[in-house]
Amino acid sequence: MVRLVVEMAEKHSPEKDTLMGTTNEVGRGSSSRRAFFSCAGLLLAASCLVNCSKKSDVAATPAPTASGSVAAAPAPQKQFTAGFIYVGSKSDYGYNQAHAEGAKSLTGMGIKVREEENVPETLDVQKTMESMINLDGASVLFPTSFGYFDPHILKMAEKYPNVTFLHCGGLYTEGKHPKNVGSYFGYIDEAQYVAGIVAGMTTKTNKLGFVAAKPIPQVLRNINSYTLGARSVNPKVTLSVIFTGDWSMPVKEAEAANSLIDQGADVLTSHVDSPKVVIETAERRGAFSTGYHASQAALAPKGYLTGAEWNWETVYKDYVEKIQKGVPWEHLVRGGFKEGFIKMSPYGAAVSDAAKAKAEEAKKKFMDGTMVIYAGPLKDNAGKEVIPAGTQMAQRDIKLESMAYLVDGVKGSVH
Numbered sequence: 001m002v003r004l005v006v007e008m009a010e011k012h013s014p015e016k017d018t019l020m021g022t023t024n025e026v027g028r029g030s031s032s033r034r035a036f037f038s039c040a041g042l043l044l045a046a047s048c049l050v051n052c053s054k055k056s057d058v059a060a061t062p063a064p065t066a067s068g069s070v071a072a073a074p075a076p077q078k079q080f081t082a083g084f085i086y087v088g089s090k091s092d093y094g095y096n097q098a099h100a101e102g103a104k105s106l107t108g109m110g111i112k113v114r115e116e117e118n119v120p121e122t123l124d125v126q127k128t129m130e131s132m133i134n135l136d137g138a139s140v141l142f143p144t145s146f147g148y149f150d151p152h153i154l155k156m157a158e159k160y161p162n163v164t165f166l167h168c169g170g171l172y173t174e175g176k177h178p179k180n181v182g183s184y185f186g187y188i189d190e191a192q193y194v195a196g197i198v199a200g201m202t203t204k205t206n207k208l209g210f211v212a213a214k215p216i217p218q219v220l221r222n223i224n225s226y227t228l229g230a231r232s233v234n235p236k237v238t239l240s241v242i243f244t245g246d247w248s249m250p251v252k253e254a255e256a257a258n259s260l261i262d263q264g265a266d267v268l269t270s271h272v273d274s275p276k277v278v279i280e281t282a283e284r285r286g287a288f289s290t291g292y293h294a295s296q297a298a299l300a301p302k303g304y305l306t307g308a309e310w311n312w313e314t315v316y317k318d319y320v321e322k323i324q325k326g327v328p329w330e331h332l333v334r335g336g337f338k339e340g341f342i343k344m345s346p347y348g349a350a351v352s353d354a355a356k357a358k359a360e361e362a363k364k365k366f367m368d369g370t371m372v373i374y375a376g377p378l379k380d381n382a383g384k385e386v387i388p389a390g391t392q393m394a395q396r397d398i399k400l401e402s403m404a405y406l407v408d409g410v411k412g413s414v415h
């Protein structure tokens with residue numbers, strides 16, 4: 001470096017004084033002086049650079065260990081990234097918000113969370129998954145909507161065997177689906193049973209209303225559990241259900257809610273993606289309500305009684321911790337109150353102490369494993385016996401996964 005600067009000084013000409021950005025605009029004497037000081041400055045700078053370089057080399061060289069060998073500098077660790085995909089808005093007061101609340105809890109573990117909202121159950125979700133893997137470096141994906149599983153998750157899992165795909169819905173089958181795929185769901189009908197107790201002890205008309213999307217097993221189980229909870233404390237209660245036909249139909253949901261209230265229902269609940277419209281309609285009409293998926297208490301300060309909420313934080317933290325540690329994780333996960341998968345919304349002002357006591361009593365039985373919702377004799381709403389006397393179906397009974405009936409006390413049809 002010093003040699004280079006000296007050579008530059010020797011070649012310097014006052015007539016071509018462009019060194020360090022200067023130009024020869026004044027006389028020869030001034031140019032000579034400027035050249036001298038420029039060269040002197042360059043020699044000084046070169047000296048500094050040499051010394052700084054030596055210091056930098058020393059600082060960059062790892063210190064020798066006690067044995068005399070040089071310790072290698074630790075390689076920077078890649079931040080673990082988890083991707084979450086929602087079919088709707090993550091602030092929908094419902095299904096998607098519940099998952100987003102669970103995803104947010106991972107940031108406290110130092111996890112980088114990547115989210116995408118309003119992704120339809122089409123090829124778009126495959127594109128979103130690939131983007132999260134290739135651009136964001138996601139190691140695990142949580143595509144949360146029911147319709148994402150087949151074929152979308154299955155195709156991506158085959159293409160990216162080193163990425164873990166975890167789906168909400170309980171569709172995984174051992175031996176049939178890829179090993180890097182898992183499925184999780186919860187027994188939220190336990191919380192619906194407890195909410196039903198509160199509704200049954202609050203109603204003045206003994207008429208409850210339920211706005212539902214589709215008559216599939218998971219929805220029917222919630223309707224039936226809610227009804228059985230209400231009738232366990234108030235046998236006079238009946239529940240009317242209206243199916244809208246799809247998960248997000250705001251206009252039909254409002255129409256259904258108004259129709260149920262017009263028929264005398266004074267407590268409404270629902271199983272749709274976002275209960276927001278149902279809860280707001282009930283509040284506007286002076287009816288009570290119980291929520292679903294997440295808390296909707298802020299939407300109905302007067303009439304909100306309680307709600308059945310998901311607690312996905314427990315599920316997501318457990319999955320991510322195991323995947324990070326490289327330990328085996330379950331491909332099919334289920335849980336209720338006892339496992340921390342679900343929770344109740346805080347009780348509203350309109351809930352009596354007696355209703356709270358009955359609700360807490362039932363919740364305690366779920367926690368200790370002594371509560372059985374489906375026990376015979378039990379008939380459907382057409383009078384047919386669906387569970388014979390002396391028979392009990394525990395929460396994990398696989399037959400409950402294919403429920404296709406409405407219990408006695410429900411007004412409505414699955415067809």
